[in-house]
Amino acid sequence: MRIVKEALMEEPALPPAQGEADHLSLALVNSAVALPGGHTADLLGTPARANHWLTERGLAPVDAGMREMCASQLRSLREQIRSLFASRAEGLPALPAALAAVNDAMTRVPTAPLLQWDAKTGPYRATPHPTSAIVDHALATLAADAADLLTSPAAERLTACGSAPCNRYLLRHGRRHWCSTRCGDRARAARAYARRTRPATD
Template sequence: MEEPVTAQPAPPPAQGEEEHPSLALANTAIALPGGHTLDLLGTPAQTNHWLTRRGLAPVDAGMREMCAAQLRSLREQIRSLFAARADGVPALPAAVTAINDAMTRVPTAPLLRWDDKTGPYRTAPHPTTAIVDLALATLAADAADLLTSPEAERLTACGSPPCTRFLLRHGRRHWCSTRCGDRARAARAYARRTEQR
């Protein structure tokens, strides 16, 4: 069973995260050696911080657990689509639907509501809900753009187990970070030494 870790610093951004916030979102669930995980969206406060750092929410947005759960759910759908693309297999229809739903859920005008006593009226969604919906739509649109762009050919999973992050491959680089590259090289060297015995 994976044990969550919260007191560990996040690794540096993987190649492509700066240009694609959806890639950064996919990489907010980080598998660490020893069966530990680091979830950068583990709490509403962490979610608010992550969104704020990417310009998708104000510092005082006041995220609730429901908002954080929606973002974690979108993350899993995006991860599913990225994995399917990187592996060259068909995507799960539910993941495609989730991305499309997120892109289309942001109202462009106050919505019509009907109260049995006072009749029809128009209202905007709750401010925090509107912030989250806009962030979800932005991230989903970025994922759709990445998956349908020429850059999708470079989308790959980090080549250093147990890491589960994604990156846009650049040259011969197959790892999301120097740390993962060092870990992979050390594992290869260890395997060669034990093979020679």
């Protein structure tokens, strides 16, 4: 029974929000989805899910061998980028820790095999552990995409979905403030209900 429940919560039935196709960082931020009833679907909730998410976006091979530490790094970067998106959308100053995390991710990937030194055989050059290198490259790519989005004209259109409890971000087109048709329908239904139940005032 637990396996069935896990499978049902694995993927929310939501299409990508506006802008996700062009910005991987937007897809990353939207990978933890708040659902009605107080539930959350986390597409990075386990190492296997995180590996699957990265593979779908061309950032890791299917057999990357993701560990919990790697998935945790991905989830941590997601929260820092989410913080920056919220600051930009609401016109507030960015948290220094969020800026530091994104800059750290962008500069973590070595551009060449690093110099190592073995006590017996002496100097040699080598790349980091393959899984660590894959994750670091993915983190750098996602962080750079977030930096590109936040400094582009498109950042003016960055907004949170206007349908509670949804917590996704999108790039607004026109007056649309919803990440999906489902969220738009839910917001319109909530407004209609509020109008019907509003007490009459004389």
